[in-house]
Amino acid sequence: MSDAVVIGAGPNGLVAANILADAGWDVLVLEAQDEPGGGVRSDRGVHPDHVSDFCSSFHPLGVASPVIRALEPERYGLRWRHAPAVLAHPLPDGRCAVLEREPDRTAAGLDALAPGDGEAWLRLYRQWRELSDDVLQALFSPFPPIRPGLALAARLGAADGLRLARFLSLPVRRMGEEEFAGEGARLLLAGSALHADFSPESVGGTIFGWLLTMVGQQYGWPAPEGGAGALTSALVRRLEERGGKVVCRAPVTSVVVGDGRALGVRTADGTAVRARRAVLADVPATHLYGGLVGWEHLPSRLREDMRRFQWDAPAFKVDWALSGPVPWASPEAARAGTVHLADGVDALTEQSALLATGRVPGDPFLLLGQMTTTDATRSPAGTESAWAYTHVPHRVKADGGRDGITGAWDEREREAMADRVEAAVERRAPGFRRRVLNRRVLSPPALEEHNAGLVGGAINGGTAAVHQQLFFRPVPGSGGAGTPVRGLYLASSSAHPGGGVHGACGSNAARAALRAEAPVRRLLAPGFSAARRLLAGP
Structure with missing residues (x-):
């Protein structure tokens, strides 16, 4: 028996477990795969x-x-490593935009591409630095983010607050x-x-484009030394030092x-594991509702809401x-950890239209990572460990x-799509294919096979579009980590604020569990439960 059982040892699950262990809880994390992460x-x-x-x-x-x-x-062994440049986007004429x-x-390079764009970049960055602490606190806090929201409002005032709201609501094409x-x-x-x-x-596309580029300008887009698993290892070591177990x-x-409360979990071999205080699920919402928790324990309206849950477009990835x-x-692209490959903003629009209409892009937009350029421990000197991914319907x-x-993503289709990805790189890097020693192809089904949380190859826990964010995530009336079952919390990227390795979904779930255990909260728990059932409907 443990105070809390965490289902899933992804980054959100490990963050949640660490926060509960910091509060003195006895925590057990159960992971389906052979290793955590x-x-x-x-x-x-x-x-x-x-x-x-x-x-x-990369973990900006x-x-x-x-x-x-x-x-x-x-403090637990993680070391961040940076490429000489953060991000590059080669242009069709041979020039290159570089973050x-x-x-x-950055400003000097952009100004060389278009006079005046350097100062425009610095203006955006100054705005970011003035607001970044409050913006990040608001983004990674439970919804609604009252304290950081009030701080932002006080800092901006009514007029500038409205201008910021308009700016963030813009499509990223229009903002650019x-x-x-x-x-x-x-x-x-x-x-x-x-x-x-x-x-x-x-x-709202501006929110993500502005956030990632400005975070990149301030912090970079670093990678863990020795591989992404080094971040997982640090979180596991930290947890174990506090008595937690994976x-x-x-x-x-x-x-x-x-009686409407999560009492524990049952594993595939039939073992029942009791949770005295809480169960936290770092699993997709679609796996939790109607899966791990039967519909007989949930409001009927939730079943219809989950039917409408929308996944983000699957990824297709090639490692080299x-x-x-x-x-x-x-x-200039050789200095960047991440390189984007598309001929222009119009090409990005065309890619998005193809995905929306169910067509596989013939000239896909690629996100490419140069890992040895970023971290010299990834492969022998003079070589490169690299990857690229794109999206498919x-x-x-x-x-x-x-x-x-x-x-179908059988062997023929996997290899054909991987060849298409390589051809897109070859066009911008003649001779690339001659340098390929070996490759690994991860189609959407392969991604899900390696990690059941990547449903259909979706890597962000559900669409990031406005209709499934904030109090719409994962369903209308959400925004917090609580569920209709007392003592059960959604700790995955299906919850607010969504995808990315930031730990906020796990943190929000852990802090919700801790608040529920506060003495006053325990006294009021039956009333809160009744209110949730009323809001959820029959």
Whole structure:
């Protein structure tokens, strides 16, 4: 028996477990896979001399997140490593937009592409620095973020607050057009917005594009030394030092519910594990509701709401072991940890339209990571460990290329799509294919096979679009980690604030569990439960 059982040892589950252990709780984490980490793992599966990350590689939100910073993973062995430049986007004419580590260098490069864009960049960055502490606290706090929201309101006043609200609601294409004369800066922002499932025309896309680029300007986009799994290892060591325990190969098959309360869990081998205080689920909302918790324990309206839950577009990823650095036609791209590949903002719009209409992009937008450029421990000197991913539709209706991809993702389709990804790199880096020693192809089904939380290959826990954020995440009336079952908390990226390695979803769940155990809260718990049932409907 433990005070709390955490289902899933992804970053959110491990953050939640650490926060509960800090409060003196006895915590048990149960993980279905052979090792902890979820999407934050690394291996040598591509080549014995090359370290490759399974899913997540760069962690800008991790270093910016007040949640992860407070846990001080650096004290438990984590070391962050940075590439010479943060992000690059080669342009069709051979020039390159670069997000440098230093703001003035970024501005100088953008000004060379379009006079005036350097000062425009510095203006945006100054605005960010004035607001960043409150913005990050608001983003990574439970919804509604009352304290940081009030601080922002006091700092801005009514008029500037409205201007900021308008700015953040803009599609990232429109924001780029209003702020910059040239394509370079616009591509840095729009490409960053497409790390989530925003199109350049999506309302609110500016939030993600601005956030990622400004965090990159302030903190960089670092990677853990030795592989993404080093972050997981630091969180596990921290937890174990406080008496917590992680058990792998222990898939949970159900949450045990009695009298409307989570009493514990049952694992695949039939073992019942009692939780005295709380169960926290770092699993997709679709796996929790109607899966681990039967519909008989949940409001009927929730079943209909979950039917409407929308996933983000699946990822298709290729990992490479390269005999040398990527031979970029634009030399500046060689210095960046992350490189975006698309011919312009219009190409990003075309990609988004193809995905929305169920067609596999023939010339896909790629996000490419140069890991040895970032962290020299990833492969032998003079070589490169690299990856690239793109997005594909959940339900393929047609192939925008010539390979007849149907979405079956059998060996022929996997190899055809991987060849398409390599061709997109080769066009910007002639000679790239000659440097490929080996590759690993991760189609959407393969991603889910490695981590059941990546449903259909979706990597962000559900769409980041406005209709499924804040109090709409995962369903209308949410926004917090609580569920209709007392003592059960949703701790995954299906909850607010969503995808990314920032730990906020786990933190919000842990703090909700701690608040529920406060003496006054315990006295009022029956009333809160009745109110939730009334709001949820029959």
